[in-house]
Amino acid sequence: MYISFEQIPQSARIWVYQANRTLTDAEISDIETTLKPAVSQWAAHGASLLASVKVLYNRFVVIALDENQNEASGCSIDASTRWFVELGNRLNIDFFDRSQAYIDGDEIKTFSIFQPKKAIESGLISADTILFVNNNNLHTLADLSTQWKVRASESYLKRFFNNVGSLA
Structure with missing residues (x-):
């Protein structure tokens, strides 16, 4: 229903x-x-x-x-x-897209999940970029509200950033 x-x-x-x-x-x-x-x-x-x-x-x-x-x-x-x-x-839409979505101004953009370091090195994303983390930890609507949108430096990409936001 x-x-x-x-x-x-x-x-x-x-x-x-x-x-x-x-x-x-x-x-x-x-x-x-x-x-x-x-x-x-x-x-x-x-x-x-x-x-x-x-x-x-x-x-x-x-x-x-x-x-x-x-x-x-x-x-x-x-x-x-x-x-x-x-x-x-x-x-003609792929709803099973597994690229990494992120917020760029007022747009939602993506990069390959297989090339995060390249996305960082090229300046596509920074430590402060907001990512939409679509992973197995999102189970409930509450999770969507609290864990879906995170800063890149607080996500699975954190290993690529050091304290000053440059590449580690």
Whole structure:
């Protein structure tokens, strides 16, 4: 069953899907129009799931599930993954992008997760750059609020910075 994102408790389980590019307003509308009914019918072993969906920063789609009512099953998680495969195919968007997203002014940009040192050396990011850390430690909506956006020097990239913010 779909409920508004604002009604989802902070303990809700989340899945964050990162698009490989900025989403247009039309794409966001299409995503919401497609996913709200899908979430409304989402079930685990025949039990309705209480969930929501929200597009953040025109780049990320978050599915939030209140597991206090019913927990997701492997099959229900697979079903939600298929939503993004189908959306991606239809809209020509890769929702399984694993590049590192960061904030640059008022834009969300990315660099290869395999070349963080190069991103730092080239000045693409600094110790103060805010990263969107999409890792296995983000389990709940509360985690999204407190651990998703972090300074590069406080992230998994901290080993590349020394006390003055230059390369270590």
